[in-house]
Each structure stands twice: as structure tokens, then as C-alpha cells.
Amino acid sequence: KPSFAVDEKGFAKSDLYSDHFALKFKISTDPSPIKKGFVSKIFKKDENKANKKISEQSYKTADVDTLFDHPEAVPVVIEKAVVILKDKHGFIISKNHRGIYVYDPKNSVTVGEELDILVRRMKIYKDALEVSSYEIINEYGTKDISENLLDASQLSEARSGDVFAKISGRLERGYLHTPYGKIRVYSKKKLKDGEYNFENARVKIYKRENQIVVE
Incomplete structure (x- = not known):
């Protein structure tokens, strides 16, 4: 006698047959949709990574x-730039000791x-060139x-975005007189005339x- 006799729902029709549960399955030559989707997702992810790398290299x-x-x-792309200063509106990146300001109040660097x-984009703000749109790649x-700050001996070449490692001289009537020339000094606190040595001094433009800018 047969081991199983099942109804349309797959249940045994009678207790006279085998006490094992009947197995019901369907054989198909179509690929599994779950595996197909999973594999496609993996290849799609790898493809996106490859496209991204190609895009970056372009x-x-x-x-x-x-x-x-x-x-x-x-x-x-500026490769291996270093963030040398940060304020509430953005930050300065430096490459080969020269800096440029990046505007982004919500940055996380x-x-x-x-x-x-x-x-991606540049703009002029108060006579200073700065980065207005960017993307961090690596x-x-x-x-x-x-290692990425400007030396005081390059005072004549300085521009907005540069940061002096150290700059010293005599302050007279708002100007710092150094062996390499003079430059205006801005500070939130009033500075008396005299000898000064400033570190991490940021260069900005004021009235061209x-x-x-010193702390």
C-alpha cells in the first residue's frame, strides 16, 4: 500500500497509512528570487564602489x-591637505604651507x-577667495x-587663508613691524605698543x- 494518501491541503486522508508526516514541495527550474536578489545586491554594491573610484580618479x-x-x-582634488585652523564658520586647509578657507558651519573636521x-565650487567673500562647496574623499x-604653517620670512607672499607658525616684531599703532616687513594686527583685546611674538596667526583681508588675527 502507499505510504501516504494526502488531500488537497497536504494532510493525510486516513490514519491507516504511514504515521510519518507527508512532505509537499514544488520542483522548478526558475532561479530562487531570494538568492538572485542577494547576489544582485552584492554585485551592485561592488559596481557602485568601482564607479565611485573611477569617478574620483577622473x-x-x-x-x-x-x-x-x-x-x-x-x-x-587636493590630496592630503591638513586642517590647520577651525572657527565657528568653517576651517582652513593647508597644502605645501599655503592655506585656504573652507566655509562650512556644520563641518565635523x-x-x-x-x-x-x-x-567643487569657489567664491569671493569680503575680497577673500574661499571654498564654498566640497566633499571629503579620504x-x-x-x-x-x-609642518603645514607659513614661515614669517614669506610675509610678502602671505594671503588670506595662510597661517603663520610664528611671527614676531614690534607693534606700533596697530602694525607689527618685522624683519620681513609690516602687517596690520587685529585682536579682540586691546594691545599696547611693544614687542610681540605671535603663534598660529591667521591671515585675513581687511579693507583690501x-x-x-591673534588671540
Whole structure:
């Protein structure tokens, strides 16, 4: 006699047959939709990664000097730029000791962070060139920012976005007189005339004239 006799729902028709549960299944040559979707998802993810890398490689690389010389040549990638200063409106990145301000009040970077940054757009704000749209592509950890600051001997070449490692001289009537020239000094607190040594002094433009901002 047969081991099983089942009804249309797959249940045994009688207790006279085998006491084992009946197995009901369907054989099909169609691929499993679950596996197909899973595999497709994996390949799609890998494809997206590959496309992203290709997209990143298609951008030209540049340094900060290039941005100032050809601000219209964006988008470009600045590789291994270092964040050397941060304030409530954005931050400054430096490459080869030259800096540029990046406007982004909601940024999450930290001072000393080394990164590859894709510069998408530039703008002029209060006579100063700055980055207005960007994307961080890679992050490499943190570095000592002193390696990326400007030397005081380059005072005549300084521009908005640069940060002097150290600059010293005699302050007279709002100007710091150094062995390399003079520059206006801005400070929230009133400074008396005399000898000063400033560190991490940021260069900004005020009425089309360079000045250093000191704490």
C-alpha cells in the first residue's frame, strides 16, 4: 500500500497509512528570487564602489596655489591637505604651507586632520577667495599642524587663508613691524605698543589689506 494518501491541503486522508508526516514541495527550474536578489545586491554594491573610484580618479589634482591662480578650474582634488585652523564658520586647509578657507558651519573636521578633499565650487567673500562647496574623499588620521604653517620670512607672499607658525616684531599703532616687513594686527583685546611674538596667526583681508588675527 502507499505510504501516504494526502488531500488537497497536504494532510493525510486516513490514519491507516504511514504515521510519518507527508512532505509537499514544488520542483522548478526558475532561479530562487531570494538568492538572485542577494547576489544582485552584492554585485551592485561592488559596481557602485568601482564607479565611485573611477569617478574620483577622473578629477584633476591640484594644490592651494592652483586654486588661487585658477579658481575657475574646479572641480579638483587636493590630496592630503591638513586642517590647520577651525572657527565657528568653517576651517582652513593647508597644502605645501599655503592655506585656504573652507566655509562650512556644520563641518565635523578636527584640527590636524589629514584628508583628500574634492573642491567643487569657489567664491569671493569680503575680497577673500574661499571654498564654498566640497566633499571629503579620504581621511588619513591626524598630523602635527606645524609642518603645514607659513614661515614669517614669506610675509610678502602671505594671503588670506595662510597661517603663520610664528611671527614676531614690534607693534606700533596697530602694525607689527618685522624683519620681513609690516602687517596690520587685529585682536579682540586691546594691545599696547611693544614687542610681540605671535603663534598660529591667521591671515585675513581687511579693507583690501592683509592683517593677522591673534588671540
